Amino acid sequence: MADKIDGLKLEQRHGKARVRVGRVWKNEDGRHFFVEWNVSISLLSDCIPAYVLDDNSNIVATDTIKNTVYVKAKECSEQLSVEDFAIGLGKHFTSFYQPVTAAIIKIVEKPWERVHIDGLPHEHGFKLGSEKHVTEVVVEKSGSLQVTSGIEGLAVLKTTKSGFEGFIRDKYTMLPETRERIVATEVTASWRYPFESISSIPVKPLYFAERYLDVKKVLVDTFFGPPKDGVYSPSVQSTLYQMAKAVLGRFHDISSIQLKMPNLHFLPVNLSNKESPAIVKFKDDVYLPTDEPHGSIEASVSRIWSKM
Missing domain, CATH: 3.10.270.10 (Urate Oxidase;)
Structure with a gap:
């Protein structure tokens, strides 16, 4: 106040x-x-x-x-x-x-x-x-009421079906373009319900608990794609949007969703030694995990009528 x-x-x-x-x-x-x-x-x-x-x-x-x-x-x-x-x-x-x-x-x-x-x-x-x-x-x-729910610490990773190419290149750019990489992130999601008063909340036991599990499943399913073939991710940004869009498309009782998805890097290990100065490439099977520094990617997606 x-x-x-x-x-x-x-x-x-x-x-x-x-x-x-x-x-x-x-x-x-x-x-x-x-x-x-x-x-x-x-x-x-x-x-x-x-x-x-x-x-x-x-x-x-x-x-x-x-x-x-x-x-x-x-x-x-x-x-x-x-x-x-x-x-x-x-x-x-x-x-x-x-x-x-x-x-x-x-x-x-x-x-x-x-x-x-x-x-x-x-x-x-x-x-x-x-x-x-x-x-x-x-x-x-x-x-008057506002209800926001969310997930913290949803760590997900897939070992293929991800790339990153076509981005701005200049004298500071060292990152190579690729259509084959590990993509990993720790999802923080928050979504707003449209209820504006206590009396408008659905009278259903564990309604919010069930919706939380539903949203988590949609986020995970969209990130990974079908169990056999998966789904290609051209960027974390693209995957983030598809995840948010899937939630709003599935649940009409959610008016907006915000996602934070840091790009947790797994860097391919390439080595050389004194006897053989040539770089030994590990062909996408040995990586150096690192989360500092990491890419910071976030966005919110709302229905047109949403106040969020």
Whole structure:
């Protein structure tokens, strides 16, 4: 919030960051479900007197915010998505506290996955995966809503069907053109839902959790192409656009998507020695992996009517 005080503009918010919570749900049949969330909350509120008059009467203590996360996790008697938990927290803070005008809830869900033993899912065993499910929810006292979901750390690589050629060449250019290379990246994706109020959210258990898995599958499938022949990638930029376009084409409840796809390099190893100064080429089978420095490639794709 921005306020003019003593001829100055004051913008302020407060909250609690990195509140870690684990939650177990137990079905009657004995199967357990587990999530681990890292919750950060920012409250926009009318607490200017705390800054200029030493009056804390309109402040929700950050320790109270932390405790609320655990209480609300306890109150969730049924398994729910990270987005639904964030929306519930936002509704609480904007309705329970009169000075709070809006709540911004950011949550990162650790990728705990059910273990399979001898091909069978374990009832209460989990292992830590790789990519993380993230969300940012903004809830206003009026009921206005913004929901953004995403993926962090989705690492993908294919050993062929990729090239890069026809780019600008000048006196600084040393990179050779190629139609045969490894392409690897670590995808960070975020997508916006069109829902503008809490009442417009679909009434469906685990709706957001299912959509997250759906989007992840489309991103991965588009990156790799068919399992036998794959799909050629003329650049990371082209592949990024095809991935974003596929998500918007498949899911009409997503209004926009942003992708960050750094080009993680695998450089072909070519060697020479004293006895034989000729370069020994390894013919696309031995590489030097390096991710520093790496190419930085990102873009967002939106429907024409999207506000993002």
